[in-house]
Amino acid sequence: MRNEPFSETRRCAEVDGDAEYHGLAGSGFELSNDAGDGGNAAADGGSAQQTELVAFLSQWLGLSEAQKRALKALCQEIDIVDGLVEESTSSIVSDFQGLAGNAVTQSRQIDELLQAKRDVLMGTERISLEEATDKVDQYLANLVRRTVDAATQSVSMVYSLGDVMKDVGNVEKLIEDVEKLNSKTNVLAMNAMIEAARAGDAGRSFAVVAREVRALSESVKHLSVKMHQEIDAVAIGIRNGHVQLKAVAKIDMSENLEMKDQLSTMMQDLIAQNGNLVDALGQTGALTKDISGDVSRLVSSIQFQDRASQRLQSIKETLLSVVDAGEELRAVADPIAEDLGIEWEIDETWLREVISQRSLSEVRERYVMSLLSEDGPDASIDVAPSSDADGDGDIELF
């Protein structure tokens, strides 16, 4: 089947009836005219056909070489693309895996944050914010109750002290009465002493009694003064207590209640805000989990690289098969061409056209190296791109 192109040529010759192909093996490539005495005209026609065939073969050999190089260059490009896809995919997968890992970490941190947001540390106990609010409210209510109790006790105490003050006043009056009586007793004692002196010896013993009474009166007077001092001290103590009770009982309850209400409102607001925050965090957590799932699916999707690589290799193998087929054909054709003295050159025009159609400068350079110089880059070869006048490869920007 590899001789099909020649079969095609042969068929053409048979149809024309001017020339016949006599096989390739053994005798070489020959064209003969079996028209017998058909005349010179027929011989001239055969010669013209032979010339055309030689030219065609020469052209085919040049094109065949050019196509071989082009196919090899294509195979090289496939390897490059395959490597590029593998490298890029590997990098993308690595990045996405990092992203997925970060998403999982973030999700875990959000969960921890959610748990932390629900609780507060009160002393050594960890309780919910709602419980904490209730406790604060209870503490404040207790504070108000104790303040009211203290105020009630203070007022009761003030009234009791008032009663005591009245009693103290009564005692002071009684002391004053005692002092008045004592003063009279003293005067009486003095008079008794005078009368006893007038009585002479008869009044001597009476004078002793009068002196004793006067001394007793003096003692009562001292005692009375001391009682006065003590009562005054008690009165001062009561007044001081009164002042202190006034200080205790002068708390502005409206301010206390207002503070309690404000604190309660603030705590409720805090709970509401915390609820909003918890909701937002929950949504963020769910979103992060979704992102994590999306990224994982994305990573799986990116595994297309294996399939793409297999297909590229398949294409490459097919192309190499085409190259092999061409080379096998060339192995047959080259000796024939040599026998016939056919000279040929690689179809550089076609190659230049192929190269000039490559818009990526990097690809173009590789084509130049691969197609125009089989052994490596040829600095003397300069091929301008077809649509990129300045050759800077703008199209590379995709």
Place this chain on the structure above:
Amino acid sequence: MNYEIGDYGDEIFVRINGNVVFDDHEKFREILNAIKDREPKTCIFDTERIGSMDSAGVGMLMVAYEACKTDNRRFLIRKPTDTIRNLMEIVGHGDILLSDTV
């Protein structure tokens, strides 16, 4: 502070006007004495016209309540201000508040 006392048989009606502070304790004592003297079954304190109260003012009301309780008298507060209502509810005496508020 000043006050008015209305005597309606078994009920005594006390209306307190103005701010009630510590220095009013002697006037308030007069009210307590009047209640003791008249021996009513029910004491109604109208607090509608009370301006502000310090803790002593609240203490005076509570002393009146305790005194009535000791003497088996009913003690009620009519038209409580928000502050008095809140306080009485907090100290657990919401039951002495009459429903009509200021």
